[in-house]
Amino acid sequence: MPPPPAEPPRIPGAETAENTSPTVAERFRALPRPALIGGAVALVLGGSFLVASLAIDSTIASGTTVLGVDIGGLSPEEARDRLDSELAGQTDEPIQVYIGEVPEDAADPHLIDPADAGLAVDVAATVDQADRPGLLGRIFGGGGGELEPVATVDEEKGRAELEALAEQTGTEHTEGAVSFADGEVVVTEPSSGASLDVDGALERLRESYLSGATDTPLSLPVTAAQPDVDEEEVRRAVEEFAEPAMSGPVTLTADGQDITLTPAMISPYLTMEPDDDGSLEPQLDGEGLAGDDTVRAEVDGVSRAALNARLAVQGGEVVVTADGRSGLEVDTGDLGEKVMPLLTRIGPARTDEATVTETEPELTRENVSELGITEQMSTFTVNFDPAPYRTTNIGRAAELINGSVVKPGERWSFNETVGERTEENGFVEGLIILDDQYQTAQGGGVSAVATTMFNAVFFAGVKPVEYGAHSFYIERYPEGREATVAWGHLDNSFENDSDHTIYISATSNENSVTISFLGTKKYDEVESVTGDRTNVVEPGTREAIEDDCVPQPPLEGFDVTVERVFKIGGEEVKREDFKTRYTPRDEVVCEAGSGDD
Template sequence: MARIRIHGRRAVLPVAGGTLAVGLGGLYLTGLLLTGGQVAEGTTVRGIDIGGMSPAKAQAELDRRLGPAFAAPIALKIGDRTEKADAAALGLTLDTAATVKNAGSGGSGPVAVLGRLFTSSERAVEPVVRMDENKARTALDGIGAATEQKVRDGQVSFEKGRAKAVEPVTGVRLAENRDQALADLRAAYLRADAAPVVLPVQQTQPKIGAAETARAMKEFAEPAMSGPVTLTLAGRRIPITPAVLDGHLEMKAEGNRLVPVLDAKGLLADPAVARPLAQAVPSARDARLGVDTAGRVQVVSEARTGAQVTAKALGDAVRPLLTGTGAGRTGAVATEAVRPRITGESAAQLGIREQLSSFTVNFPAAPYRITNIGRAAELIDGSVVLPGEQWSFNRTVGERTKESGFVDGIMINDGQYTKSPGGGVSAVATTMFNAMFFAGVKPIEFGAHSFYIERYPEGREATVAWGTLDLRWLNDSGHAIYVQAESDDTSVTIRLFGTKKYEIEATQGPRTQIKEPGKRTGTLPKCEVQTPLEGFDVTVGRIFRQDGREVKRENFTTHYTPRDEVTCTPADAPAPAPASPAAPKGTPAA
């Protein structure tokens, strides 16, 4: 009996009298017995031998050996950036079942079976990979948005007295056509190596490149910050340091160039420049008016013509000095004459003939009130408001700071009394509101206290807060208005003088929408004891008469919140539970 070796196996084939007993049919049956349903011997996938394995075992072997590599994150190179993304998130998967099927057993026909018996050639099969294109496109959209690099022009900035170059950046984004990116992803995934996939991108070049940025630094920015520039004015030298200049200097793009821009108006307003300029040249001064013993407004001091440096003149003087060296960084600045608004001659033409109104507010004596009310009245006294101009409390009095002569006092904040600089000046605001009210001029901006204060007229009172609430009125009388303000330890009085247009009669309605106060507890030292008072609405009005005939009337409605009862406890004492909700936030000051 002859023996035939078939791919490492032995098949015993009986031979009698030189004739093959089983013939080809026997060989076929033997091949089926030995290789049927198995992967052909010599079959490999990426060097992994799956020959002779059943499909299930071959798939398990590929999952074990290839699965981790194909599941690893894929490195993506987008311009200069490298990102990693999960293969599954990109819609990429390894199909080991299809890979084994492709490897196959080679078929079950006689030719295929007999061929496997008598051949031993090696066969390498590529893995089968799948791509969900919709999922891949969605993932690429997200990656593109997250990695997009916006184009940025080269820039020059000025900070802390130094010039700094900001390098340009080329804009980079994924190419809008995703087909090539999908093909590159699929090919890279099939390779299953660690090399980044270089995705196609679109680039946008900056208009201001590195060369232009360097030129701007060398030719302007660095010389500008190399030292102070010095202005000469009326025999004085006024240095302007780089630390002052940098806040008013920038370089802007014009086409593909950077050009210097000086904010001359801002530089002129900078205290480091404004103060020495003001000291070098006299400002214009209006004629000073006053009220004589007969109640007539007259000139008490003459006007003075002044001079000023305009923003244009300052810019024209400073710009050429910025790139100079040595003596070339010093230059003169021009001035122009400024005439006063009111002169002794023009005062007679202002139409200030009589008293339009007078109003007095009394207040309890307290050192902070005497100081703050007196200082505000001092700043207001002598104001002249020409026809069509607006008078502003905040502009006239300024911020209530210690440097301006104000002290800490009591004001209303968050629905209760508290301490703050300038507390008490609302007595002056209320006095002015009523003087304006009875003079018949037009209110522009005003606001009442959050809760009612008994010493003020209901609905005819005003408060002010720097930066948030002003008291403003328009002189629509047709003639100039002169303001006289004076105070003592317990009262403040404001009188307005001009040419009377109307006789004003005040009206007042009943309290409505009455609401009872609650109780609250505060903590010392900021807490101030507060007595309770109901909240309510009230409407007041004024009737305008000419020659005894009513020509118009207008109403003002004010809403007052309840004034809660407030008791104060030491800072280390436990605060009791509130008896009622806190009052709505109010507007300073008392």
């Protein structure tokens, strides 16, 4: 059995009195039954009413305001409607701003539209944070106060608006710089600048907008911009490099000759660029310098092309009439590297050796036989009526062609070798055929050289690549075996398929031009067989009154085929056709113009 409960301890000297008052339970049992039932019902109903009141009443605490607009006692929906209506005028007002400190007179501020800056009040979020004290709060005096509105910021719009303002109002800083023009040093002094601090300004705008103080000018923060290249660095660059660089010419020597480069030549390609530490470092565009026309002229004055040995046929044998000569080529690939160290030197020290390469001629006395130039492959002469323009133009073309060396498999071009027929290239005006009639133009007469070249190619047995006959037939040329050229339109070219090097000899006098091919014959003999004229068309007559009209005799048009026959050991081994269509050469009668007497 469990032990009996212990008696409570007694404090010595203290009296213990027995409690004879009725307990709460005894009193409750002593109440009449109807009273008990009524009290219970009242308690239940009162509690239910209180809970319902607390649950239903969600109105905003009285005295709640947002930017001065009272929303106390309103439901959330009513509060949102009131704020939408009454805040519009306040929150749409332009914000007055100044870049930097607000001036004392506060005149002419910049105005920023809140909407353009991406600023707006979030009415729903603002109402959501308002106090709702309920019934008990009202009973015991619960109230609201000034409620800070919730603002939204569209960062992208706000930044774009402020960046535009920064561009409009900022002052750019100026970097110190040293440049060169016309052989002189040009100095740009550095200066500081200031620009709007976009991030700081965006935050300040948001704060001002939330405070509702849009009618008070707002100071937006600025960021000072200091140049990386300062005055001290500019001064150092000028003294240590720029002034010495432009103090005089520099000289490169090649084979005892001088290439002189003046400051005016160098300055367009010389710069001083800042590095990461703001130090100005010199840079020279060597490629640009080497390509400059004036520099190129200096280099060309020292360089010389290799000259091939000159050959001729004497007594049926190929002989060397003049020895070849080596050439000298100035290498401009390292021109910048050569010139840059000289720019800070003084006097005679501003000189160095140019990089040069000695070039050997393709054809020398020693290698003529090795190249297979052992005999005359072909020769052809065209005669013409003497005329000063013909003598000049034909002689110049022959001069440029003479001595050409064409290796096996290479293509030779009349236009590339002779060049454009211009006054600068040594040609004068003469008669040409254009639009089926004679006219005057630069280089007239060179078709005699083109025809001579075509026939030298024809009888050497090598391969024509591009050629074209005159539009109508010219009596001094062999029909079907003649050619013309036009710069940029028609070339006269051949490929050396003879398996040996070909040397071209070209000579002329006042009434003839001769071109010979020297090499090794691939065929013992090449013959020409000219067919009959077919599809003959009679010419017409035209009158012209142009000042440069050239009279023209009539000649029929026709078709003709020329066969090239290749023989080895007297036997035919191949045959080729060359077909030509000539238009009629109309008679041209030059009439006096209406204004002539």
